[in-house]
Amino acid sequence: MERADLHDEDTVFTRTGDFADRDAFTAAGWCAMERSLEVVGTRSAMMLIREAFYGGRRFDDLVRRTGLAETVASKRLRQLVADGLMARRPYRVPGARTRHEYVLTERGRSLFPLFVALMNWGRATDGGRGGVELAHAGCGEVLLPAVRCAAGHDVSIEETEARLTPSRPPADEQTQ
Secondary structure (H helix, E strand, O other), rough: OEEEEOOOOOOOOOHHHHHHHHHHHOOOOOOOOHHHHHHOOHHHHHHHHHHHHHHEEEEEHHHHHHHHHHHHHHHHHHHHHOOOOEEEEEEEOOOOOEEEEEHHHHHHHHOOOHHHHHHHHHHHHHOOOOOOOEOOOOOOOEEOOOOOOOOOOOHHHHHHHHOOOOOOHHHHOOOO
């Protein structure tokens, strides 16, 4: 297996296989990070997801708590629903018309590790301004993001290898 070993203080991780020759291709259009950012890569999307994690559901509350303009929140919520991160659910207060609330789907809840990582990164770089802290309800300790391999080993950036994977059909085509 070909490796691009540049082990100096600026190396992030090792590229292996076809990925070793970084100039032989471009990641544009097929990168998983790029696809993820197409869905959650805006400030407004992450603020709405944050509020959903904090328990916000109703449109008016989401707008008030994020400080987003109603038009921005409405457009972003439609996109989050279309992307399967949130579900739109009807509710009705007695004596009022039916309205809708927004709740995280399982796909949206799967962003929790990213949510924890972004919060911890922000706390570490905010100059001690305080804010919300996430803790384990069982013992009270602060939550930490972790990178683990599928076998359960904690993996540092220096122990990481990047490799290309073959394309596979979308999930809906795999089940047919």
